[in-house]
Amino acid sequence: MPLHSLSPASATAVLGLWQLTESAEELWQWLPESSWPHYLARWPAGRDADRGRQWLAGRVLARQLLRELNDTPALLHADAHGRPFFAEVPGYGVSLSHSGEWVAGLVCTRGGVGIDIELVRPKAKQLAPRFLSEAERADAGDDLVKHSLYWSAKETLYKLHSRRGLVFKEQLLLNPFRLREAGVLTGHLLLENSRSQHPVHYLQPSPGYVLTYALAEASCA
Template sequence: MPVVFETNKENRSFLSVWKIKETEKQLAELLSFTDLMRNQLKLISNPEKRLEWLASRLLIQRLTGLPPCVSHTSSGKPNLNKSDLNVTISHTKGFATVLVSTQICGVDMEYPSPRISKLSERFVNPTEEKFISGRDEPTYHAVIWCAKETLYKTAGIQGIIFKDQMLIDPFLPEKSGTLSGRILFEDSPCQVYDLSYKITDEYYLVWHW
């Protein structure tokens, strides 16, 4: 089982990253399927997406010991059927990650690519641009994107605008560390979220638990 990173918080929250090396057949043989899961997988035609779906379910199975049967709310938030645990899922090129927790949580991962910086005007605001200030822009942009995706998954606020209604506080990127983010949504009180991150040559990872 190619788990390349794992961490936990006070035995209440567990995060795991899987590097996908198996074939679809090999992944499927490790998974305990329900009828719902078989039907969900049938709806996915893209081979890469099928691998990511299988790997994420295997991580849920591994972390919880429960059948990894996941349904989604109307907003797209995953729910682990017949469990009070919170679950959040992300995947990117060749990797899948899952975080399960007794607390509200969120996770996002992305693979290094120039496309993130090309889209940065859509999610990086002027305040954040000031502390980036021409330094390692690809890394900053990727971590900020993952951080805002994590905030979105954690807060569950529909219609939130990443650029205008989320703010990542200044940080200096290292291989791993913590940073903080804020949600500035209409008349709601400003809430600060503590985020953790990990930077590797193959992926960026941000999570909240």
């Protein structure tokens, strides 16, 4: 089951989910043959077969999302920090994430996006002292889903702001929340000379997974 869903995240942004069941050979067929040399030259060397398939499915999904917004043929690139972008439509924002059998993507015509998908697992709770504040840890308690959501939301905020060196437990903070099937978290970015607040949308796309995404308020919302 390849493309699972395409849905509007706003008037100018589309969110997509891909359930990864294909081999790498099958995924290549979803891309124009003219794009193969570009992506082969950027193939993530050293990754195992599953990671390579996730990477390739992300390129396929990004193409599907772009086609919902623009007819311009475009190739996905990565900047010096590994962030994806379309060179042919430089004003567009792109964010991709993968975990387990799911690949998630978000594209906006005006830039400023972040997305993350996570498999719910004990690891998020085990690593909580490294990325959650004391208040966030108290709110998460023993709930593995909440721990995974906190982690995912901070990854999304990190991607949205594209700043290296952020300390997750001190500079990316989230208000306590009541867990539902879907909702909006309130995130805060604390920098040296500024503070900003950002809504982070979340949902549970499949049993055992959580997904979060955010849009730049001034552009994509």
